[in-house]
């Protein structure tokens with residue numbers, strides 16, 4: 001039985017507030033790998 005939670009602790013998408021680069025990672029990436037800007041967690045729309 002697959003449980004569908006709204007929060008996925010092992011995968012989250014973060015978006016850079018400066019260049020809008022997106023990273024899907026298991027943990028908080030810290031700074032943007034592209035420009036060094038601040039990454040923020042964003043809601044992931046269902047694909």
Ligand SMILES: [Zn+2]
Pocket residue numbers: 016017018019020021032033034035036037
């Ligand atoms: Zn960036």
